[in-house]
Amino acid sequence: MSQKNREGKRTAREAMHEQREKDKAREKRKRTLIVGGAVVVVLAIAGVVAGVLANHKSEPAKPVASPKGATGNDNLVIPTGAADAPSTLTVYEDFRCPGCGMFEKTFRDTVHSLEDSGALKADYHLVTIIDGNMGGTGSLNAGNAAVCAQDAGKFRAFHDVLYENQPDEREDKFGDKAYLLELADKVPGLKTDTFTACVNNGTYDSWIKKSAAAFGGSGFSSTPTVLLNGKSVYGNQTDPLTPDKLKQQVEAANKGKKAGTVTPTPTS
Known part of the structure; x- marks a missing residue:
């Protein structure tokens, strides 16, 4: 190559x-x-x-408006009776709930009597179970209206009126705000322009929803749930609670303790 x-x-x-x-x-x-x-x-x-x-x-998260005098965690409790009463009745309730209506009709006078003597205060937690189960807005709207009455210092009176006029849970009559305002006429001095606007605007709807959500995490699952000084006292079919038994239990719990300071409570 x-x-x-x-x-x-x-x-x-x-x-x-x-x-x-x-x-x-x-x-x-x-x-x-x-x-x-x-x-x-x-x-x-x-x-x-x-x-x-x-x-x-x-x-920032929008704050939830709380009614006047609300107490407890996140101000989700409506108290009635003397703040310094020695015993506390805790009630989780839904204004559409027929069982709650039965409890109120049976125990209302007893609870009022114990409150008015300074022996007992009640802490009310408002929830919306029936709205969730049956549909509608009656639990929410009635709860909001009751909290609007709390702002006016007339929660207990309007609370009683709502249960006295509780419709069948399937009707959702409390979903009609006009009907709630009509019922407000039964409480002297309640139906003001401020109260009417509070009901119509759903001022405390978010508060009611927050209260209902808190109930979901409480460990309880039905209404009414009734506790005396933290112990469940209602709903035991083998040993049902009666007004007399409730009085006896409060008296026993309060033995040796001073009664609370009572202020006049508006009634319906």
Whole structure:
């Protein structure tokens, strides 16, 4: 083979090698650009998500309006009776609940008597079980109206009126705000412009919903749930509670304790 041919073959091999190296370099640059672009996209998405979260966190939660005199966790309790009474009756109730209506009709006078003597105070938790089970808004609307009455210092009186006029749970008559305002006429001095606006505007709807949500996490599942000084006393079919038994239990719990300071309570 001539020197010229050998040099020609070597030059061809070198050219092929050089081309392969260029191809490899080009592929490497391409992969680098792809990976780099993906990283940029991921970082951009992460930046957008972080921005959304930051904006979300920066928006303060809207406070839930609480009625005058509300107590307990998150101000979700409506108290009646002397604040310093030695015993407390805790009641979880739904104004559409027929069992709650039965409890009120049976024990209302006894509870009022114990409250008015300073022996007992009651803590009411308002919930909306029947609205959830049967549909409608009667539990919510009646609860809101009762809390509007609390603002006017007439919760107990209107509370009694609602149960005295409780419709069949399937009718959802309490869903009609006009009917609730009609019932307010039964409590002297309650139906003011302020009360009417409170009922019509659903001023405390969010408060009622928050109270109902708190009931969901309370460990109880039905209404009425009635506790005396933290102990369940109602609903035991083998040993049913009676008004006389309730009096006896309160007297026993209060033995040696001073009665609470009683202030006059408006009645219907």
